[in-house]
Amino acid sequence: MSTSILRDSSISLYEQIAHQLLEEIQRGDYEPSGKLPSEAQLGERFGVSRVTVRLAVGKLSDDGVVERKQGKGTFVAAKQVRHGLDALRSFHEALLLQGLQPSMQVLSHTLQPVPEALRGLFEEADDCLLLERLHFVDDEPIALGRSHLPAALASVAWAEVEHQPIYSILESITGLAVTRADLAIRAQEADKNLASALHVKRGAALLVMERTSYFADGRSCDRTTFFIRPERYAFVLSGVFKSNPSS
Numbered sequence: 001m002s003t004s005i006l007r008d009s010s011i012s013l014y015e016q017i018a019h020q021l022l023e024e025i026q027r028g029d030y031e032p033s034g035k036l037p038s039e040a041q042l043g044e045r046f047g048v049s050r051v052t053v054r055l056a057v058g059k060l061s062d063d064g065v066v067e068r069k070q071g072k073g074t075f076v077a078a079k080q081v082r083h084g085l086d087a088l089r090s091f092h093e094a095l096l097l098q099g100l101q102p103s104m105q106v107l108s109h110t111l112q113p114v115p116e117a118l119r120g121l122f123e124e125a126d127d128c129l130l131l132e133r134l135h136f137v138d139d140e141p142i143a144l145g146r147s148h149l150p151a152a153l154a155s156v157a158w159a160e161v162e163h164q165p166i167y168s169i170l171e172s173i174t175g176l177a178v179t180r181a182d183l184a185i186r187a188q189e190a191d192k193n194l195a196s197a198l199h200v201k202r203g204a205a206l207l208v209m210e211r212t213s214y215f216a217d218g219r220s221c222d223r224t225t226f227f228i229r230p231e232r233y234a235f236v237l238s239g240v241f242k243s244n245p246s247s
Contacts, residue, residue: 005046014055017046021056022065025076032099033138034076036066075138083235088181090165091135091145091226100137106162107132107144107197111154118148121212121220127151131158131166134197141198142233147224150174167213170221178221181213185235194227207233
């Protein structure tokens with residue numbers, strides 16, 4: 001990377017550094033993690049004091065280009081994750097397809113009676129597995145998923161498959177492919193538990209995606225509700241639609 005700055009310029013050193021870092025960010029030099037070098041590293045690179053570096057990074061922060069994370073460093077401001085609605089893929093796969101480094105953490109897994117509201121989905125079943133997993137991007141929580149799954153998945157060693165998508169686990173255990181999913185999207189305020197898990201304020205608006213998935217024989221195999229931080233996530237539908245001349 002070029003490190004040239006002009007010390008006799010009418011433009012201050014910190015503004016020159018901020019401009020150069022901005023160009024590098026726009027080129028994608030700090031992908032995929034988005035983490036910038038430390039203040040000490042930037043100071044050594046540009047031959048300036050940490051105070052000057054702090055002013056440059058502060059300008060980028062004020063402009064919304066970067067964000068500082070306590071104890072972790074400075075990162076390129078988070079881009080929205082785009083989840084296409086025109087293909088059948090898991091939440092985790094949608095993150096992977098964008099070159100991100102997602103991870104998951106199992107919060108709980110409990111065998112319980114099928115809730116009354118889901119009896120129409122899990123026909124002839126007395127019990128189902130309730131699984132809660134937290135989804136991360138760059139070690140930052142982006143969504144919490146609550147899944148109701150067939151009781152057969154209660155035998156899964158969840159600590160060993162923590163980072164596998166639900167669909168791949170379903171297919172591995174049952175031998176059946178997931179072929180269809182219905183999605184419903186709404187908004188909801190974060191309660192105390194969701195706010196704590198997702199690092200947002202209580203009452204903050206969340207995107208809620210409710211997914212019901214089916215095997216090829218028409219049996220439901222998954223009802224998952226994702227509670228998603230909206231500033232990090234967008235749902236998109238791509239396609240070309242024929243216009244109706246009479247409309």
